[in-house]
Amino acid sequence: MNRLRSKAGLVIALAGALVIPFFLVLGAQRGAGQEKTGGSTKAVKAGQEGTVESHDRTNFPLVGKHRTLGCRECHLNLVFEGTPTDCEVCHWQRRQDDRYGLRLGTRCADCHTPQSWKKVDPAKWNHETDAGFRLEGIHRTLDCEACHGSGGFAPRPTDCYSCHESDYLGTREPNHAEAGFPTSCPSCHSQRAWEDASFNHADFVLQGAHASAACSDCHKNGVYAGTSPACASCHLADYNGTTDPNHSASGFPLDCTECHGTSATGWTGANFDHAFPIQSGRHAVACSECHRTSDYRVFSCLECHAHDQTDMDNEHRGVTGYSYSSQACYSCHPQGNG
Numbered sequence: 258m259n260r261l262r263s264k265a266g267l268v269i270a271l272a273g274a275l276v277i278p279f280f281l282v283l284g285a286q287r288g289a290g291q292e293k294t295g296g297s298t299k300a301v302k303a304g305q306e307g308t309v310e311s312h313d314r315t316n317f318p319l320v321g322k323h324r325t326l327g328c329r330e331c332h333l334n335l336v337f338e339g340t341p342t343d344c345e346v347c348h349w350q351r352r353q354d355d356r357y358g359l360r361l362g363t364r365c366a367d368c369h370t371p372q373s374w375k376k377v378d379p380a381k382w383n384h385e386t387d388a389g390f391r392l393e394g395i396h397r398t399l400d401c402e403a404c405h406g407s408g409g410f411a412p413r414p415t416d417c418y419s420c421h422e423s424d425y426l427g428t429r430e431p432n433h434a435e436a437g438f439p440t441s442c443p444s445c446h447s448q449r450a451w452e453d454a455s456f457n458h459a460d461f462v463l464q465g466a467h468a469s470a471a472c473s474d475c476h477k478n479g480v481y482a483g484t485s486p487a488c489a490s491c492h493l494a495d496y497n498g499t500t501d502p503n504h505s506a507s508g509f510p511l512d513c514t515e516c517h518g519t520s521a522t523g524w525t526g527a528n529f530d531h532a533f534p535i536q537s538g539r540h541a542v543a544c545s546e547c548h549r550t551s552d553y554r555v556f557s558c559l560e561c562h563a564h565d566q567t568d569m570d571n572e573h574r575g576v577t578g579y580s581y582s583s584q585a586c587y588s589c590h591p592q593g594n595g
């Protein structure tokens with residue numbers, strides 16, 4: 258019977274024929290005590306074989322829950338030598354612990370630590386980086402089986418529609434299929450709840466007066482697909498109803514944005530690219546001062562400059578091509594200055 262015991266208390270049990278009773282030297286361990294081993298030469302009293310701390314110097318430091326265990330929970334019959342270090346051997350071959358029956362693989366330590374089985378160490382394994390699909394919101398709370406079934410962890414389609422087709426088809430408010438909503442749910446939904454939909458209306462930014470309009474003001478009868486972004490498709494009646502200035506009589510273009518912009522909150526305060534400067538200076542006067550009729554293609558300069566035709570003519574003595582007509586004034590004075 259040979260027994261070596263280090264000062265630190267770690268004993269390397271060597272061959273021995275008998276189990277000899279020892280009193281506990283360091284015995285604070287739950288597994289400590291005498292042990293009959295049916296003739297095993299490796300069986301010893303745990304108290305003599307070391308402490309949790311001295312165990313740190315083995316190849317298998319005790320961490321997490323392992324640190325709280327009695328020695329004999331791992332060292333069956335207090336046999337120390339040849340104790341498996343592989344998680345799988347203790348937790349599957351011995352104990353059948355894997356809830357997923359090895360369907361996630363046998364290398365438990367790739368995903369778990371001895372802290373707890375409850376959740377995997379996110380640094381070791383997470384569903385986004387290791388499986389390729391980020392679980393958020395409701396999905397985090399689901400059993401794996403809800404998506405993977407009981408057969409295994411084969412890859413599943415990541416496209417929302419492939420799992421939520423029946424939800425899409427079952428919608429009533431709004432009825433997605435009838436509305437022509439795209440089947441790319443993430444453009445309006447997160448994985449949290451269907452109710453808090455938000456739609457990035459980027460093709461036709463909802464700003465100005467449109468920001469407060471209800472979806473159904475523009476998408477009549479729940480029809481979304483094919484809505485025209487052209488202003489006149491919704492505002493032709495407004496255009497036709499104008500009197501000051503009368504747009505159709507004036508031949509105003511149907512692209513309202515030219516004068517009203519894209520973020521207008523109302524129709525007043527139109528601002529448009531008027532080649533002849535009328536925003537400031539001497540010529541910042543009412544439209545009708547120059548546009549004497551409802552046809553805005555026609556304008557007059559002479560209403561104001563007429564009284565001094567003689568002065569005008571004198572002013573232009575020697576100016577080739579001069580004539581006393583509004584078109585002529587404009588063509589030589591397109592900026593209304595000298």
Ligand code: HEC
Nearest residue numbers: 286306307308309316317323326328331337338340341342
């Ligand atoms: C969670 C399981 C576990 C617990 C609990 C545990 N051990 Fe161990 N122990 C091991 C493993 C695994 C090895 C093998 C390490 C290696 O191969 O180097 C080992 C190795 C040893 C060895 C060295 C054996 C050799 O052949 O070198 C001794 C001695 C030992 N443990 C004593 C103890 C004592 C005393 C306790 C209680 C305080 C204890 N162990 C608790 C798992 C455990």
Ligand code: HEC
Nearest residue numbers: 345348349354355356361362363364365368374375376377
């Ligand atoms: C590829 C990664 C991976 C591997 C390998 C793996 N597991 Fe898991 N295990 C998980 C995930 C993920 C969960 C679920 C955790 C959750 O619900 O958040 C889990 C859950 C568990 C649970 C259930 C925890 C609970 O109470 O819900 C046990 C027990 C478990 N694993 C044991 C094992 C064992 C034993 C092994 C080795 C034989 C192993 N696992 C291998 C990833 C893995």
Ligand code: HEC
Nearest residue numbers: 322330331341342343344347365366369370371372373374
């Ligand atoms: C030598 C056997 C042995 C080895 C190797 C081993 N364990 Fe353990 N482990 C146990 C025993 C025994 C328990 C206590 C049994 C229990 O409480 O379920 C335990 C408990 C645990 C627990 C706590 C379970 C709970 O209920 O809270 C986790 C987590 C765990 N081990 C993970 C691991 C991981 C990960 C590995 C590999 C790195 C590993 N174990 C290696 C024997 C071992």
Ligand code: HEC
Nearest residue numbers: 387388389390396399400401403404410411412413414415
């Ligand atoms: C909401 C549905 C959903 C839930 C819940 C879910 N998964 Fe997945 N899982 C997926 C999808 C989708 C993929 C495929 C990702 C890909 O292929 O890009 C996947 C892939 C995987 C893979 C990789 C399969 C392979 O061979 O590539 C593993 C492993 C996995 N999941 C494990 C789990 C575990 C463990 C749980 C429970 C903790 C879980 N999943 C919960 C949807 C889910």
Ligand code: HEC
Nearest residue numbers: 395403404413414415416417420442446447448449450451
């Ligand atoms: C692999 C299958 C799978 C994929 C892919 C998937 N889900 Fe799920 N999802 C589920 C399951 C299973 C549930 C829980 C059962 C249910 O409520 O339908 C769920 C639940 C939900 C819920 C909560 C429903 C409720 O009743 O409150 C929302 C929201 C959701 N998913 C959104 C999404 C979105 C958005 C995507 C795409 C990014 C997506 N899901 C992709 C399987 C999937």
Ligand code: HEC
Nearest residue numbers: 418421424425428429430438439440441442445451452454
């Ligand atoms: C263009 C935006 C948009 C898209 C794309 C979209 N939804 Fe919705 N969804 C909504 C809006 C808006 C609501 C109403 C939200 C509310 O009630 O607050 C809604 C509500 C829902 C509801 C709850 C209402 C009901 O009648 O049951 C479900 C379920 C739903 N969506 C599923 C889906 C699924 C599944 C997809 C993808 C296949 C999808 N949606 C794609 C905008 C969208």
Ligand code: HEC
Nearest residue numbers: 437438456460461467470471472475481482483484485486
């Ligand atoms: C002021 C009018 C207006 C309002 C309000 C409005 N939309 Fe739109 N929407 C449009 C126009 C215009 C388009 C077409 C944009 C394009 O194709 O350039 C459009 C396009 C869409 C599309 C794309 C349809 C397709 O498949 O082509 C969806 C989905 C949509 N809107 C949903 C909504 C939802 C949900 C709301 C309420 C939150 C809303 N819209 C509010 C005017 C509006």
Ligand code: HEC
Nearest residue numbers: 466470474475485486487488491513514518521522523524
């Ligand atoms: C799909 C229908 C739709 C389209 C396209 C559309 N609008 Fe509108 N617009 C509305 C609705 C609905 C309102 C709010 C109800 C109302 O005042 O008529 C509104 C309101 C407005 C208002 C405020 C009117 C007021 O009485 O205060 C202005 C200005 C406006 N839109 C300008 C435009 C311009 C400019 C465009 C082109 C870029 C445009 N709209 C395209 C539907 C549309």
Ligand code: HEC
Nearest residue numbers: 492495496499500501509510511513516524525526527529
């Ligand atoms: C060439 C410039 C121009 C274009 C293009 C234009 N407008 Fe105007 N609009 C104006 C001006 C200038 C006013 C007067 C602004 C003021 O009173 O502050 C005005 C005023 C209006 C008014 C209020 C005046 C009234 O008589 O009711 C409405 C409604 C209106 N526009 C609708 C439209 C619509 C709809 C479109 C496109 C389909 C459009 N406009 C295109 C220049 C334009």
Ligand code: HEC
Nearest residue numbers: 502509531532533535540542543544546547553554556587
């Ligand atoms: C001081 C004189 C003057 C005033 C004031 C004036 N205009 Fe003009 N307008 C012109 C001249 C000159 C042109 C031709 C050159 C040009 O396009 O700017 C013109 C051209 C136009 C046209 C282009 C018609 C076409 O050929 O398609 C529109 C529309 C117009 N004006 C609208 C207005 C409106 C609306 C106002 C008032 C906000 C206004 N104008 C005020 C002188 C004036």
Ligand code: HEC
Nearest residue numbers: 533539542546547557558560561562586587590593594595
């Ligand atoms: C509402 C009256 C009014 C109308 C209409 C009018 N003007 Fe004038 N304009 C004035 C006044 C006032 C002045 C400054 C006094 C002056 O020089 O006679 C002026 C000055 C000018 C000047 C000289 C600017 C300078 O640098 O001294 C030119 C050139 C001119 N106008 C061109 C035009 C043209 C071209 C038109 C027609 C498109 C036009 N005006 C229409 C009132 C008007």
Ligand code: HEC
Nearest residue numbers: 558562569572573576577578579580581582585586589595
């Ligand atoms: C063929 C080109 C031409 C035409 C047409 C023309 N002008 Fe002139 N105008 C000129 C030139 C060049 C001058 C500078 C003369 C000088 O300073 O000797 C001038 C000078 C003026 C001035 C004086 C500017 C100053 O700086 O004192 C006014 C005001 C004016 N023009 C208005 C008009 C009006 C109103 C009309 C239309 C009835 C008109 N012009 C038609 C070329 C023209």
